[in-house]
Amino acid sequence: MTNPVFERIQQDISENPVVLYMKGTPMFPQCGFSAAVVQVLSDLGVKFKGIDVLVDPSLRDGVKQFTNWPTIPQLYVKGEFVGGCDIVREMAANGELQALLKDKGVA
Amino acid sequence: MKVRSAIERKLAEGLNPIRLAVVDDSHRHAGHAGANPEGESHFTIEIVSEAFAGKSRVERHRMVNALLAEELAGRVHAMALRTLAPGE
Numbered sequence: 001m002t003n004p005v006f007e008r009i010q011q012d013i014s015e016n017p018v019v020l021y022m023k024g025t026p027m028f029p030q031c032g033f034s035a036a037v038v039q040v041l042s043d044l045g046v047k048f049k050g051i052d053v054l055v056d057p058s059l060r061d062g063v064k065q066f067t068n069w070p071t072i073p074q075l076y077v078k079g080e081f082v083g084g085c086d087i088v089r090e091m092a093a094n095g096e097l098q099a100l101l102k103d104k105g106v107a
Numbered sequence: 108m109k110v111r112s113a114i115e116r117k118l119a120e121g122l123n124p125i126r127l128a129v130v131d132d133s134h135r136h137a138g139h140a141g142a143n144p145e146g147e148s149h150f151t152i153e154i155v156s157e158a159f160a161g162k163s164r165v166e167r168h169r170m171v172n173a174l175l176a177e178e179l180a181g182r183v184h185a186m187a188l189r190t191l192a193p194g195e
Contacts, residue, residue: 032136033185070172070179071186086188087164 005062017106018048019076021063026050033085034073040092041075046107078104110147110182114175118154121174125193126155136185143182153189160192 024030053060075082091097101107133146167190
């Protein structure tokens with residue numbers, strides 16, 4: 001369990017209120033699922049830190065293990081894993097995501 | 108069909124679903140990174156199961172991911188999941 005990448009992830013998600021592990025960057029997403037989550041967050045006017053896992057294979061694998069989640073994107077709010085693309089979209093559609101962000105003092 | 112039927116079988120056994128739909132939409136992703144030239148790389152799955160009652164979305168997806176760990180580690184690049192308990 002002593003994966004050095006875990007420390008980095010822990011630091012990212014504690015220092016930034018909203019973190020999206022994604023493929024590509026918020027400006028240039030490299031995957032439709034990552035792009036969809038960027039779109040949801042942008043529509044809600046949420047500031048977030050996008051972290052491109054494609055630039056670092058150890059991060060790409062590490063974040064999957066860290067979260068125990070097999071796919072990218074992964075959204076974290078205040079250090080807590082919220083979900084991947086389907087979950088984020090569902091939550092945005094029924095207002096749960098907005099409520100969560102408000103609850104956490106983000107939006 | 109091989110991957111799809113494996114997914115259907117594992118989900119049916121693991122979750123005893125009331126409704127299960129596994130759609131192979133690999134053709135919509137053909138040519139992009141992660142798409143397997145032989146297909147069966149992208150699936151949309153909808154499951155209604157009593158097993159999801161009282162569980163969060165993340166917990167539900169983790170249950171599905173655990174059942175399909177082998178497929179996710181191999182051929183399957185992406186799954187769109189809709190996980191519902193009866194009445195939702």
